Amino acid sequence: MFEGSAEVRRVVALAGEEASRVGHRYVGPEHLLLGMLREDRSGAARVLQAEGVDLEAARAAVGRLAAQGVVPGPRPSDAELLSRLGIELDAVRRDAEQAFGIQRLGWAIREATRARRRGIGRVAHTPLEGPPLLAAHALMLARERATAFGHEAVGSELLLGVLDDITTRPPRCMSNRWVRRLHASVGLPDDYRGAAGPLLAALGVDLERLHAATVAALGETVA
Amino acid sequence: MSEAAPQQGDPGGGGDRQPGPQVGLAAVAALRGLVEVLEALQVENARAKGWSWQRIAARLGVTKQAVHHKYAGRRFLFGR
Numbered sequence: 001m002f003e004g005s006a007e008v009r010r011v012v013a014l015a016g017e018e019a020s021r022v023g024h025r026y027v028g029p030e031h032l033l034l035g036m037l038r039e040d041r042s043g044a045a046r047v048l049q050a051e052g053v054d055l056e057a058a059r060a061a062v063g064r065l066a067a068q069g070v071v072p073g074p075r076p077s078d079a080e081l082l083s084r085l086g087i088e089l090d091a092v093r094r095d096a097e098q099a100f101g102i103q104r105l106g107w108a109i110r111e112a113t114r115a116r117r118r119g120i121g122r123v124a125h126t127p128l129e130g131p132p133l134l135a136a137h138a139l140m141l142a143r144e145r146a147t148a149f150g151h152e153a154v155g156s157e158l159l160l161g162v163l164d165d166i167t168t169r170p171p172r173c174m175s176n177r178w179v180r181r182l183h184a185s186v187g188l189p190d191d192y193r194g195a196a197g198p199l200l201a202a203l204g205v206d207l208e209r210l211h212a213a214t215v216a217a218l219g220e221t222v223a
Numbered sequence: 224m225s226e227a228a229p230q231q232g233d234p235g236g237g238g239d240r241q242p243g244p245q246v247g248l249a250a251v252a253a254l255r256g257l258v259e260v261l262e263a264l265q266v267e268n269a270r271a272k273g274w275s276w277q278r279i280a281a282r283l284g285v286t287k288q289a290v291h292h293k294y295a296g297r298r299f300l301f302g303r
Contacts, residue, residue, distance in 0.1 A: 075249070076246065076249065078256070081249050081250040082254065084250055085254060092257065092261075100268065107263075108261075108267065111260075111263040111267075112263050113259075123255055123259050126256035126259065126260050
């Protein structure tokens with residue numbers, strides 16, 4: 001999905017950690033910003049720090065957004081919910097992996113969550129996979145930027161993708177009933193389009209300046 | 224956001240003794256997610272072992288048509 005860019009994979013993994021830290025069961029553009037700040041060797045982190053954004057301030061701002069209801073408040077994880085019913089999620093996962101192998105388990109997860117016309121019994125999300133990454137548009141824009149710059153893989157362009165995502169309307173195909181159902185399953189409103197904009201606004205960042213700084217930093221790396 | 228964080232005294236969140244609807248419903252949703260994956264795994268395994276839809280359906284406790292409607296035409300991972 002990320003065209004093998006190690007940096008983006010690390011950022012996404014760190015974003016997942018940041019999301020579960022605040023009890024969010026999805027990973028959105030706002031968490032990607034936190035992930036970029038965690039990955040402090042990256043160009044994106046340097047640009048953000050130069051604009052006066054640091055990790056602690058950004059974490060605090062996410063907390064404020066949750067209090068204002070812009071992003072959801074903490075929700076129990078699937079493992080916690082299932083253990084209330086006496087089911088140990090890790091044990092189920094281990095058993096399924098041992099009995100059928102990781103490849104078939106992956107197939108079954110895709111099968112159970114795939115959007116299909118006759119979607120009988122299908123679910124938006126299963127506890128056996130990680131939190132859904134709800135940043136398809138930002139990643140698409142990042143990929144477009146990387147292609148335009150002639151880069152093989154998406155790296156610091158991820159920040160540009162997130163910034164472009166704030167100001168650009170996603171194509172209509174990115175909002176359908178499967179996406180809305182996925183949003184509902186993690187406690188987001190139907191029309192959730194990422195909270196990176198409110199997060200940067202809460203941090204007092206000027207979007208246009210940050211955008212220009214990011215492009216400039218990328219220009220330096222290209223040269 | 225229509226759904227706020229479970230707070231103290233929130234009838235939806237509930238205490239530890241008796242979980243409220245908010246937690247109970249979310250647990251059911253998680254359970255359903257688990258069930259669908261395990262069912263797909265088991266049906267695929269049975270088909271790979273040459274079981275008929277009829278036999279799978281009987282074991283699942285549904286009609287042959289139901290299981291066929293749900294899984295027929297899926298690209299199973301036969302023979303790896």
